[in-house]
Amino acid sequence: MVKDGDLVAIFNNIHRVMKAEKLLKEKRLNMLLIPAPRALKSDCGLAIRYEEADRTLIEETLRDAGLAAEEIYRKKGEEFIRIDNPGG
Amino acid sequence: MKTIDCRNMACPMPVVMVKRALEESPGEELKVLLDDGPPRENVTRFAVNRGFTIEETPLDSGYAILISGSAGETLAIKKVKSGDSVMLIASDRLGDGPDELGRLLMKNFINTLTEVSETPDLMLFVNTGVFLTTEGSDVLEALEKLGNKGVEIASCGVCLDFFHRREKLKAGSITNMFIIAESLLKAGSAIRL
Numbered sequence: 001m002v003k004d005g006d007l008v009a010i011f012n013n014i015h016r017v018m019k020a021e022k023l024l025k026e027k028r029l030n031m032l033l034i035p036a037p038r039a040l041k042s043d044c045g046l047a048i049r050y051e052e053a054d055r056t057l058i059e060e061t062l063r064d065a066g067l068a069a070e071e072i073y074r075k076k077g078e079e080f081i082r083i084d085n086p087g088g
Numbered sequence: 089m090k091t092i093d094c095r096n097m098a099c100p101m102p103v104v105m106v107k108r109a110l111e112e113s114p115g116e117e118l119k120v121l122l123d124d125g126p127p128r129e130n131v132t133r134f135a136v137n138r139g140f141t142i143e144e145t146p147l148d149s150g151y152a153i154l155i156s157g158s159a160g161e162t163l164a165i166k167k168v169k170s171g172d173s174v175m176l177i178a179s180d181r182l183g184d185g186p187d188e189l190g191r192l193l194m195k196n197f198i199n200t201l202t203e204v205s206e207t208p209d210l211m212l213f214v215n216t217g218v219f220l221t222t223e224g225s226d227v228l229e230a231l232e233k234l235g236n237k238g239v240e241i242a243s244c245g246v247c248l249d250f251f252h253r254r255e256k257l258k259a260g261s262i263t264n265m266f267i268i269a270e271s272l273l274k275a276g277s278a279i280r281l
Contacts, residue, residue, distance in 0.1 A: 001202060001230070018192060032226065033192070035200045046196060 001034045002075045007050050007083070009062075009069035010036055014044040020067045021048065027061055030054050039080055040073060091119040094127060095150050100236040102127040103134050110140075110155070118155045121147065128153070130236060138261060172209035174275035176268070177217040182281060194220070197281070198227040198234075207239050208279070211260075212268050214244040222248070223256035231259035244268065 002008055011017040021033045031050040036042035048069070050058050062068050073080035092109055094102035102122055109118050122128045128144075128151050135142050135155045143154040168174060181190025182197055198220065201207060211234070213221050220227050221243045231241055241260025248254040248262065272278045 001199060001233075014192075018188065032229065033195060033199075035196050035203060038203070046192075 001032075002037060002049055004075055004077065005052060006075050007052065007055055008034075008037065008040065008073045008075065008080065009048045009050075009059075010040055010042045010071040010073070011046065011048070012043040012070045014046070016067055017044060017046045017048065019065075020062055020069075023065055023067065024048070024058060024061060029058050029061065031058060037080060040071075089117045089119055091121070093121045094131070095121050095123050097123075097127065099126050099130055100232065103130050103236060106131050106134065106155070120153045120155065121150055122153060123150045130238075133238060134235075168210060168271040168274045169276075170274060171276035172274070173277045173279065174210045174212065174271050175208040176272060176278065176280045177211060177213045177220065178215050178280060180216040180219040194281070195226050199230045202230045202233045202237075207234060207237055209238075210240045210242065210271055210275075212242055212244070212263065212271065213260075214247050214268065216247075216251075218243045218247045218251060218253055221257060221259040222251075222253040223258055225258065228258050235260065242267070 009020075011020060017033070021031075024031050029050070031048050031054065034047055034049045036045050036047040040047070059068070059072070069084070071082060072084040074083050090109060090113060092105055094105050097105070102120070106118070106120055120131060122131055131153060132142055132144070135153070139157065140155050141157040143156075145152045145154070177194075179190070180194055181187055182193035183190055219225060221231065221241065225231075235241055242263035243257060243260060245254070245262045245264055248257060254262070
């Protein structure tokens with residue numbers, strides 16, 4: 001589901017993740033709702049996956065709608081590296 | 089006869105190339121050069137499951153597989169063996185409740201299947217379940233991944249016709265009620281979603 005270099009946004013709330021998916025789909029942005037990878041903790045078990053090329057547009061769209069992800073990770077090898085700025 | 093060389097290609101590329109070649113020239117014989125191991129197994133399974141005839145010849149490096157015949161309208165599904173698990177997906181929603189939640193749960197379920205070690209041998213899609221195997225579905229990537237792992241995927245032909253989606257089938261083959269009934273009765277475990 002998640003390739004090396006892909007980004008994974010975690011939401012922790014089913015309603016937020018559903019709204020986020022709906023909004024991004026309406027804007028025809030390239031992303032996929034996926035089960036949150038086991039290595040990552042997510043209360044609702046869902047995440048949104050997208051590619052680096054679409055990152056700016058997707059994250060801006062979500063932020064403008066008040067739907068910014070709780071946490072964002074990039075897959076690197078077998079690991080997920082957190083890339084958002086916690087608390088910042 | 090067209091020949092394609094799929095040696096030194098990582099899965100699922102050989103299956104993708106073969107699928108494309110067969111779609112481009114229906115009815116024509118196709119010769120595929122493949123590495124032994126998963127590429128050979130996956131391409132062979134793909135062709136046999138779709139009703140093609142195959143003939144294998146070992147080469148110095150890899151195998152040559154001759155694919156002939158044509159995919160039938162109701163495609164031959166591998167015989168379900170006792171002990172196989174068959175999943176009947178009778179809706180595009182999982183569980184009773186709001187449609188939006190049901191659709192999300194079904195999508196999440198199928199995507200999750202690609203991440204777990206156990207997979208069903210056959211997944212049968214009926215009624216609104218065929219929305220999952222046709223154009224516009226959000227689980228096509230997951231179904232392709234499952235197909236490459238050897239999971240057979242089949243959609244009910246009557247259901248595709250009812251929803252005018254036969255031409256829009258994007259994952260697996262088309263099946264009929266005989267095969268659905270037999271597969272469910274023969275299966276070691278039948279799971280209805």
